[in-house]
Amino acid sequence: MSSINPQPTNSSAPSPAGSAAPEWTVVAKGVEVTYPGEAQPSLCGSTFSVARGQSVALLGANGSGKSTLLKAITGELKVGAGELTVTGKVAAVGQHEQLRRDIPITAAELAVMGAYHRTPLLRRISKADRALAVESLRRVGLAEVAGRPVAELSGGQRQRALLARALVHGGDVLALDEPLSAIDPGSAQRIHEVLEEEKDGGRTLLVATHDLSELHRWDRVLVLGGGRQLAFDDPSALDAELLEQTYGHTHGHGPCDHGAPGDELAR
Amino acid sequence: MTLPLDPTLRTAWLELAAIALLVAPVGVWALHRRALFAAEVIPHAMIPAAGAAVLLGFGVTFGGLVGALVGAASIAALGRSGSTDDRDLDSAATTVLGAATGLGVILVIQASGTRGLERLLFGDPLAATTASLLWTLAGAAAVGSLAMVGHRALLASTLGADAARAAGVSGVRVETIATITLAVAVALAAGSVGAVLTFALVVGPAAVATRGGHRVGAQILASAAIGLVVVTAGLVVSANVDVPSGAAVALAAGLPGLAALAIRH
Numbered sequence: 001m002s003s004i005n006p007q008p009t010n011s012s013a014p015s016p017a018g019s020a021a022p023e024w025t026v027v028a029k030g031v032e033v034t035y036p037g038e039a040q041p042s043l044c045g046s047t048f049s050v051a052r053g054q055s056v057a058l059l060g061a062n063g064s065g066k067s068t069l070l071k072a073i074t075g076e077l078k079v080g081a082g083e084l085t086v087t088g089k090v091a092a093v094g095q096h097e098q099l100r101r102d103i104p105i106t107a108a109e110l111a112v113m114g115a116y117h118r119t120p121l122l123r124r125i126s127k128a129d130r131a132l133a134v135e136s137l138r139r140v141g142l143a144e145v146a147g148r149p150v151a152e153l154s155g156g157q158r159q160r161a162l163l164a165r166a167l168v169h170g171g172d173v174l175a176l177d178e179p180l181s182a183i184d185p186g187s188a189q190r191i192h193e194v195l196e197e198e199k200d201g202g203r204t205l206l207v208a209t210h211d212l213s214e215l216h217r218w219d220r221v222l223v224l225g226g227g228r229q230l231a232f233d234d235p236s237a238l239d240a241e242l243l244e245q246t247y248g249h250t251h252g253h254g255p256c257d258h259g260a261p262g263d264e265l266a267r
Numbered sequence: 268m269t270l271p272l273d274p275t276l277r278t279a280w281l282e283l284a285a286i287a288l289l290v291a292p293v294g295v296w297a298l299h300r301r302a303l304f305a306a307e308v309i310p311h312a313m314i315p316a317a318g319a320a321v322l323l324g325f326g327v328t329f330g331g332l333v334g335a336l337v338g339a340a341s342i343a344a345l346g347r348s349g350s351t352d353d354r355d356l357d358s359a360a361t362t363v364l365g366a367a368t369g370l371g372v373i374l375v376i377q378a379s380g381t382r383g384l385e386r387l388l389f390g391d392p393l394a395a396t397t398a399s400l401l402w403t404l405a406g407a408a409a410v411g412s413l414a415m416v417g418h419r420a421l422l423a424s425t426l427g428a429d430a431a432r433a434a435g436v437s438g439v440r441v442e443t444i445a446t447i448t449l450a451v452a453v454a455l456a457a458g459s460v461g462a463v464l465t466f467a468l469v470v471g472p473a474a475v476a477t478r479g480g481h482r483v484g485a486q487i488l489a490s491a492a493i494g495l496v497v498v499t500a501g502l503v504v505s506a507n508v509d510v511p512s513g514a515a516v517a518l519a520a521g522l523p524g525l526a527a528l529a530i531r532h
Contacts, residue, residue: 076432094429103299103426104481116419117435149481165433 022051023087025172025204026073030082033072041080041227043068048222048232052172055195055205057215057235060224061247066208067095069224070175073206088172088204093162095177095208101151107161108146111137114168129168136164139197141190156187163191173204180211192217212243275393280502282395282403283516286456286468287494289407292414293452294473295487296445299425305342305446306469308360309453310462312338314371314387321378327387332454338363339450343442390461392502392512399459406455413448414487421445422483464513464520468494471520475527493523 027049034041043065050056058066071077072084074092091114099110114136115129137146140160142153150158159179166174174195180188192214199205207218215221215235223231223238225246231238297306313331320330345359375384414421423434424441431438457465476490501516508515 074432092429092433094432099426099430103422104477104483104486105422105426106481109422109482113419113423113430113434116423117433119419121416121420147481169433 024049025052025087026050026206027085031072031079031084032081033068033077034080035077043227046229050204050206050220052204053199053202054219055199056220056222057218058206058208058222058224059246064224065227066224067177070177070206070208073175086173090173090175091166091169091171092175093166093177093179099150099158105150106147107137107142107150107153108133110150110161111164111168114165117169133164133168136167139167139194140164156183159183160187160190163194173206174198176207178208178210180209276502276506278395278397278400279392279512280499282400282459283392283498283502284495285400285403285407286460287472287498288491289403289410289452290456290469291472291491291494292410292487293449294469295477295483295490296421297449297469298473298477299483300445303470304357305360306449306453307466308342308364309335309338309450310457310465311364311371312367313454313457313462315367315374317387318371318374318378322374328458331458335450335454336447338367339446343446386461388462389513390459390464392460392516395459403455403459406452410448410452417444418484461513464517467517467520471524472497474524478527497523
């Protein structure tokens with residue numbers, strides 16, 4: 001049975017680019033996060049390390065703390081206790097990002113938005129960034145619909161357009177919240193291919209997902225339940241019972257109220 | 268048929284044309300940002316401030332501008348709910364509308380009687396002067412420039428909170444700038460042609476322009492063009508039929524939207 005490794009795990013992690021000493025990009029030590037206005041933390045005691053060029057799948061039922069962790073990594077939520085160190089910039093796509101469909105914007109304009117953060121207010125988007133947006137759309141398979149309004153794209157196409165925006169954004173860490181949910185198999189396959197390319201290029205990937213059939217694609221799997229970390233391990237080392245318990249019932253009477261780590265597995 | 272060629276009509280036409288240009292960006296963005304009702308309420312917020320300004324010996328324009336800014340700030344502050352990105356501008360605007368209108372009627376009638384109230388509500392395009400025209404043109408240039416500079420931030424924040432974060436845009440900052448811009452534009456227009464005609468020119472052309480086009484910039488240009496057409500049509504009708512010019516222009520501003528609705532159904 002898998003267990004929580006309270007220390008940053010690195011012994012079995014694939015060494016990125018064959019380097020001897022991994023370069024950690026995300027290091028969490030006992031991270032606790034509470035939403036503003038909430039009394040109880042939604043995530044507590046999360047401890048793990050992710051090296052540059054590693055991919056990590058965040059697993060757990062809805063409300064388990066995956067989105068909370070990703071929001072802490074992007075800086076959207078403050079870490080209340082513990083320590084979270086992110087080295088480099090983070091590009092993110094939120095869960096089921098709600099793009100208003102009544103706003104006139106094309107897929108190309110959406111992708112170019114990834115360059116907004118580095119474009120001075122009075123400057124035009126650079127030619128290089130426009131070219132990068134075109135290239136990113138090509139990579140996610142949307143070159144032919146670049147000029148089409150986002151409102152006319154399918155759910156899978158919109159998700160790929162958002163991924164293109166994240167590719168244009170750049171940075172060291174890519175944080176995606178359920179990019180593979182409710183999309184067609186073709187879109188999912190294309191997203192997996194692009195993520196693999198990004199990983200090979202040295203980008204660190206943190207991706208929340210419910211897709212248990214594709215766990216072999218990830219270097220590491222972080223399992224959350226009821227706001228607590230249940231496992232952080234190699235996908236092949238994960239116990240099927242743990243996953244069954246994680247998705248078989250909700251791990252929560254309330255957030256972070258399950259006592260010591262591991263209790264859940266003993267029940 | 269009389270065209271707006273004599274000096275009075277020409278100045279009125281230029282004033283209304285400048286107002287059409289001034290309100291085109293704020294109308295389109297207010298519509299996309301779902302802040303149209305707030306845009307309607309801001310001119311009403313000018314009324315008590317204008318009345319108070321007259322009673323205290325200040326100018327109506329100054330009072331109106333202060334009232335517009337206070338009204339816009341109140342709506343933005345009341346409409347923002349706690350810790351979330353959600354906002355409820357409609358109920359906030361309704362609250363401001365009731366209070367401002369009641370207080371405004373009392374103060375303006377005290378200051379300048381019912382004639383003053385009528386002027387604030389309905390204005391008189393034929394009373395436009397070169398000075399008011401220059402103010403409106405300056406405002407149109409300022410608002411147009413701000414809309415161009417802030418286009419990316421407005422677009423990202425209007426798309427959604429996640430899009431704004433990804434673009435590195437502060438939603439609160441954009442909201443503040445957008446609200447101030449709306450207030451200034453509305454104050455300039457309403458100070459010249461009254462609250463009712465201002466709202467008609469903010470909403471009418473924008474409502475039609477946003478039905479088409481794949482870019483917000485194109486919609487703003489279309490809204491300005493429609494605005495120019497409706498103010499010209501309204502003045503021509505007013506010059507040839509014995510109807511008030513403000514009412515004729517307001518009617519002309521609303522007709523394209525009504526026609527679009529009728530065609531849709």
